[in-house]
Amino acid sequence: MxxxxxxxxxxxxxxxxxxxxxxxxxxxxxxxxxxxxxxxxxxxxxxxxxxxxxxxxxxxxxxxxxxxxxxxxxxxxxxxxxxxxxxELKVGHLRITCLPGFATTHLPKVIAEFMKERPGVTMAIEPDRPERILDWIISHQYDVGISSDHLKHPALETIPLMMKSVCVLPPNHRLKDREHITPMDLDNEPFIHARRDSDYFSLVKAAFDASGARLNPLIESRQFGLACRIVAGGVGVSVVSIIDALEYVDEGLILKPFKPVVPHKLSILYPTHTPRSVITMEFIDLFLKSLEPYRIQGSASTSY
Structure with a gap:
């Protein structure tokens, strides 16, 4: 030997x-x-x-x-x-890039919890669109990326996640007492939707098409938070990620389960062949744990 x-x-x-x-x-x-x-x-x-x-x-x-x-x-x-x-009690610097919606909704609470227990850690956070997140992780400019869809690239390692979606309704909407909402319930209802070139929009549209319901596009938005705020203001309805929708319940937004299930795909990204620090691995652990209540049951993720 x-x-x-x-x-x-x-x-x-x-x-x-x-x-x-x-x-x-x-x-x-x-x-x-x-x-x-x-x-x-x-x-x-x-x-x-x-x-x-x-x-x-x-x-x-x-x-x-x-x-x-x-x-x-x-x-x-x-x-x-x-x-x-x-x-050394996990001192170091952690660089995170994420979707803009996460930067203003779920992620700040996770970061606050993470940082309270690690006084020696510093952090940089940069929200941007998925294309930029992909470029930054591939070029090793950031340690962790949180992006939409399930991305694949030889220079990436990913943890794919399938998140729950809900239908969001304005206050006092005619469907507010329904146990759940179907595409036919929203037939020809003014609809605020994700970008037409996104996988999420394709899944929502496919659900409408399969049921014979008419999808009535009103406003196209890249961000779920914007859709929620518009609906809470009394205009249109939408189907969005539950994580974003929960942020606007206090503004009168009504959340209802949507059937059939429409998953919102997320990916946690990090560079291939780059050793991950302790603080990077601990942050990913905490972030995954924070998402457990909002993940579709039975959806698998790739362990790092």
């Missing part, structure tokens, strides 16, 4: 070009480094260094090992960093 100390000595000599500098870097004696290199050569069955002038350089065979050794040692360094963060 290869030993970690052998790999460290191998990399140190490969970088320094001599045993003396490698020993100084590792904080051990020169004979100790020489013994580690010798034992490594015996273990792999070939010489790992040859002399080139006054330097030690990896042999052709050893060059194939060097890249993998770098990755192994980098992985160990990441583990050590995580351990250090745990011992």
């Amino acid at each position: 290869l030993h970690l100390r052998q790999l460290e000595a191998f990399r140190a000599v490969a970088v320094a070009g001599n045993v003396t500098a490698a020993a100084r870097q590792l904080g051990v004696s020169q004979p100790a480094v020489s013994r580690l290199i010798s034992s490594l050569s015996k273990r792999v069955g070939f010489d790992v260094f040859m002399r080139d002038g006054g330097r030690l350089v990896p042999t052709q065979e050893a060059r194939f090992l060097l890249g993998e050794v770098d990755r192994v040692l980098a992985g160990l360094s990441n583990i050590e960093k995580l351990v250090e963060e745990i011992h």
Whole structure:
């Protein structure tokens, strides 16, 4: 079995070009480094260094090992960093980008709870449209993204979520006493809806089409919060994410279950191949827990 100390000595000599500098870097004696290199050569069955002038350089065979050794040692360094963060009470800086609706509704409460228990943490929050969120996460400008739909990209890892939707009605609407609302109940009712090119609009329209009800578009809006506020003001009806709708109950908005089920798709995003810090993982845990009451039962999410 290869030993970690052998790999460290191998990399140190490969970088320094001599045993003396490698020993100084590792904080051990020169004979100790020489013994580690010798034992490594015996273990792999070939010489790992040859002399080139006054330097030690990896042999052709050893060059194939060097890249993998770098990755192994980098992985160990990441583990050590995580351990250090745990011992330092999770200090650090967390960068979050999210949909504008989340920035003004559900997310602030989650962030407040998160920050109260972590006085050493600082945070940056940037709301924007899904296209920008995607670009920022792919380019590693942010640690966590909260976006609409279920996005896929080779540079992304995602946790897909299926959130509940509700029908929202203005105060004293004719349907206020119904147990639940169907598309036929809203036949030709002035409707405030999501963008026509969104998956969510397609799902809502499909529900109307399947029941034979007429969808009567009145206002198109990217944000559920705007739709809720307009409906609460007495204009039109809508079907929106329950998380957004709950923010406007005090303004007189009436919430009713909508059948059939129309899921609002969300994704938690983070960059592929980038080690996640303790505070990033803890924030994702807390955020997922906060969403549990609003998720469609039986919908699965991908564990990170």
